[in-house]
Amino acid sequence: MRIADLLVTGRPVFSFEFFPPKTPAGEAGLFRTIDHLRELEPAFVSVTYGAGGSTRDKTVDLVRRIKHDIGIETMAHLTCVGAVADEIDSVLRQLRAAGIENVLALRGDAPNNDVQFTAVPGGFQYASQLVTFIRQRGYEFCVAAAAYPEGHVECRDRDLDLQHLKAKVDAGADLLITQLFFDNRDFDVFVERARLLGIRSPIIPGIMPITNLAQIERFTSMCGARIPDELRQRLLACGDDEQAVRAVGVEHAFEQCRDLLARGAAGIHFYTLNQSLATRAICERLQRN
Ligand code: FAD
Numbered sequence: 001m002r003i004a005d006l007l008v009t010g011r012p013v014f015s016f017e018f019f020p021p022k023t024p025a026g027e028a029g030l031f032r033t034i035d036h037l038r039e040l041e042p043a044f045v046s047v048t049y050g051a052g053g054s055t056r057d058k059t060v061d062l063v064r065r066i067k068h069d070i071g072i073e074t075m076a077h078l079t080c081v082g083a084v085a086d087e088i089d090s091v092l093r094q095l096r097a098a099g100i101e102n103v104l105a106l107r108g109d110a111p112n113n114d115v116q117f118t119a120v121p122g123g124f125q126y127a128s129q130l131v132t133f134i135r136q137r138g139y140e141f142c143v144a145a146a147a148y149p150e151g152h153v154e155c156r157d158r159d160l161d162l163q164h165l166k167a168k169v170d171a172g173a174d175l176l177i178t179q180l181f182f183d184n185r186d187f188d189v190f191v192e193r194a195r196l197l198g199i200r201s202p203i204i205p206g207i208m209p210i211t212n213l214a215q216i217e218r219f220t221s222m223c224g225a226r227i228p229d230e231l232r233q234r235l236l237a238c239g240d241d242e243q244a245v246r247a248v249g250v251e252h253a254f255e256q257c258r259d260l261l262a263r264g265a266a267g268i269h270f271y272t273l274n275q276s277l278a279t280r281a282i283c284e285r286l287q288r289n
Contacts, residue, residue, distance in 0.1 A: 001073050002142035003102050004174040006043050007202045013043040013267030014283065015075070015204070018274050020047060020058035029274065030062075036276040038072060040283045043267065046075040046104060052082055052111040056091060064098040075144065076100050079108030080130050084122035088130065092139055104144045104177065105130045105168075117154075128164065131171035145173035147203060149181045149190040153224035162197050175201050177269050180208040180219070182252065183228050184259050205260050208271035209278035210235065210249030212242070246278065254282045258289060 006013050016037055021027045034045070047062045049055060063074040076095050080088065095103065107127040110117040119125040124133065131143055145168040148161060155161040165176070176199075181187055187205050194203065210216045213235045220227055227235075231252055238244035257268050270279045 001101065002174075003044055003073070003075065003144065004142045004202075007175060007266055012261055012265065013204065014040065015267065015269045016042050016045045016272050016279060017206075017269060018045060018047050018062070018272060020050060020055040020062055021274065026274075033272065033274055033276040034066065034070060034072070037272070037280060037283075038070065040280065040287075042072060044073040044075050044102065046077060046102075046269075049077040049079045049106070049108070051109060060091065060094050060098060060100075063095070063100050067098075067100065073102070074100060075102035075104055077104045077106060078130070079106045080119065080124040080127070081108035081111060082120055082123070084120060085124070085133060086122075088124075088133065089137065092134065092137070092141075095141070096139065101140075101142055102144065103134065103141045104146070105134060105173065106146055126164070126167075128167040128171045131168050131173050135172040142175070143173050144175045144177050145169070147176040147178045147190070147194075148224075149178050149186045149205075150225055152179075153222075158193070162193055162199075165194065166197055166199055169199050169201050173201065175266075176203045178203065178206045179223055180206050180225050180271055182225065182231055182256070184256055186226075187260065188263075202266040204267045204269045205256075205265055206269045206271060207253050207256055207282075208273075209253035209282060211246045211273075211275070211278050213238075213245055216249075250278050250281050253278070254285050257282060257286055261286065 018030055021030050045066060047059050049059050059076055063076045066072050067074045078091060105127055124130050127145055134141060134143055147165055151158045151161045191203055234248050235245055238248060272279045
């Protein structure tokens, strides 16, 4: 089913993001995680596309198996990294042949930690070009695109970044999923400004429960998200107590979700890191509320 069709019902849509594991043991772990989370009846799960397009076949294989063998709707991430248009077209054809209806169209990050993203000759420089390509080729996928409540790291002019976001919507993106953020006020301001610019698409907030401070510091330094001082202090106060860090992270994410949903968010996209415990704890509390 197309996610955009689920969103028109107005009921919040819950989704879980996974990445393709590198080893058979990791894959077995992922399927245990999915098994543990399926009782929460997610509207869909998404599978990332590895840096440099490295997981292309794995991503296609996983979304196919999760959709058809387990029976959960899926969304395949797809990036432009290192691929010419024909190669991207080939992935899109594989996805269509596998019965996949939802694609998250991304530019991706520059390989080898390069600061600047440069498209390969015959490839795409921006995600908006990928969205245009998908539409021009007549694919009927529901297309999602990425949005950045705190601005994308490469474009600190937030107005300009929003115009680039609008270009993805104008090119044919049906919905937007945000980068992780920890302060709902950033999301509120972002949505307000997006609406003022004429972006009407549903915007699903992306939430990552913090379970490890060093790990989240690493992520946020790469993606430009800010950990509010008050939250960082509470995490630091936990010291080496991993359980305590997890409890603070889960509590914070739960409060974020509760607040977002109470104010009409289209849903919540959980960055699970292939782990089920934190996401499950949050969803169960949300369902009880
Ligand atoms: P774009 O929308 O193309 O934007 C990239 C930059 O270019 C921005 O700074 C933008 O402002 C600027 N820009 C856009 N258009 C123009 C223009 N016309 N002129 C000048 N500047 C322009 N990465 C992966 O590798 N695999 C994944 O599976 C993956 N999943 C993700 C899922 C979500 C929900 C999110 C939020 C991100 C994900 N990413 C993933 C990370 C993403 O690839 C990076 O954030 C990447 O740096 C930007 O991708 P984009 O699609 O937002 O790019």
